[in-house]
Amino acid sequence: MKWKGVGQMGLFSRVGKREEFPVSSEINALELHGFNGSVQWVPVDEEGARIVVEKEVRGLNAGVLDEVLEDLNVESTSSQGKLVLRAVNPRRSFGLFSVQACFTVYASPEQIGDFQARTSNGSITVDVPFNGKLHLKTANGRVVLQSGSGEVQITTSNGRVDLGKFIFQGSSSVRTSNGGISGQVEFPEDGSYTFQTTNGSIELRVPHDTPGSFQVATSNGGVEFRVGNDHMEGSKQVEIQRSSSPSVKISTSNGTIEVLGY
Structure with a gap:
C-alpha cells in the first residue's frame, strides 16, 4: 500500500509504502535490519x-521521492526456521531529506525464541513477555523491554535502556552511552x-x-x-562477594549507581 503527503507548512513532500x-x-527466529526508524515487537x-x-x-522533489521509494527494498530470506528481513538503503539524491524503514512485529513470544534487531536513529x-535470546542494537535510540527471561545482548548509543522485569538465564550484556540503564x-x-554506560545513571532492583x-x-x-545484609553507600567503587558466581559488573563514567533489594 502506497501513500503520499505534504510536510509541515507545505515545505516538503512525503511518500510512503507499507509492506x-x-x-x-x-x-x-527473526533477524531484522532497518535504518532511521524504530523496531517494535507487539502481541x-x-x-x-x-x-x-x-x-x-x-524531500523536495516528488518525482525523485517516488524513484527513491521504489529503490527502498526489503530483502527477505528464510532458512532452517529463521526469517531475515533486511531494508536496503537506496542511493542518495539531491533534495532528499530522509529515508526510513520501520518494523512492527506481530508474533507470539511462544513461537519466537530468538530475536535479533538492528537499526539506527x-x-x-519489545512489548511481549519474551523468553529466549535477544540481540538488539541501535544508535541514537532507546531500548525498552516489557518483561521476560533469557539471554540478552543490548547495545545502543545516545539512548537509555529500560529492562522492565527481566529474569536472566545466561551470560548477558547491556551497554549504552549518553543514557541510563x-x-x-x-x-x-x-x-x-x-x-555499562557513560553519562548516565544505573538503577537495578534485585x-x-x-x-x-x-x-x-x-x-x-x-x-x-543495599541487598540483603550488604549495605554500602557513598563510595565510587564497591566490591561485594555474596557468592562466587554469577559475576556482575556495573559501571558508569558520569552518574550514580543504585543496586537495591526488594
Whole structure:
C-alpha cells in the first residue's frame, strides 16, 4: 500500500509504502535490519503473525521521492526456521531529506525464541513477555523491554535502556552511552553480566537473596548497594562477594549507581 503527503507548512513532500511479510508457523527466529526508524515487537492480533514494514521518504522533489521509494527494498530470506528481513538503503539524491524503514512485529513470544534487531536513529521496543535470546542494537535510540527471561545482548548509543522485569538465564550484556540503564532483574547462579554506560545513571532492583560477585564503579557519582545484609553507600567503587558466581559488573563514567533489594 502506497501513500503520499505534504510536510509541515507545505515545505516538503512525503511518500510512503507499507509492506507485510507473513511469519509462518515454521519460523522460530527473526533477524531484522532497518535504518532511521524504530523496531517494535507487539502481541499477535487477529490478523495473525506477520511483520509490517513502513517505508517513508521525505524531500523536495516528488518525482525523485517516488524513484527513491521504489529503490527502498526489503530483502527477505528464510532458512532452517529463521526469517531475515533486511531494508536496503537506496542511493542518495539531491533534495532528499530522509529515508526510513520501520518494523512492527506481530508474533507470539511462544513461537519466537530468538530475536535479533538492528537499526539506527530509532528505538527498539519489545512489548511481549519474551523468553529466549535477544540481540538488539541501535544508535541514537532507546531500548525498552516489557518483561521476560533469557539471554540478552543490548547495545545502543545516545539512548537509555529500560529492562522492565527481566529474569536472566545466561551470560548477558547491556551497554549504552549518553543514557541510563534501569530494570528489575534476577540472576541465575552462574554466568557473567555486564551493565555499562557513560553519562548516565544505573538503577537495578534485585531480590534480597540474589547471589553473585558484584563489581560496581562510577567515576563521577556515588554508589548505593543495599541487598540483603550488604549495605554500602557513598563510595565510587564497591566490591561485594555474596557468592562466587554469577559475576556482575556495573559501571558508569558520569552518574550514580543504585543496586537495591526488594
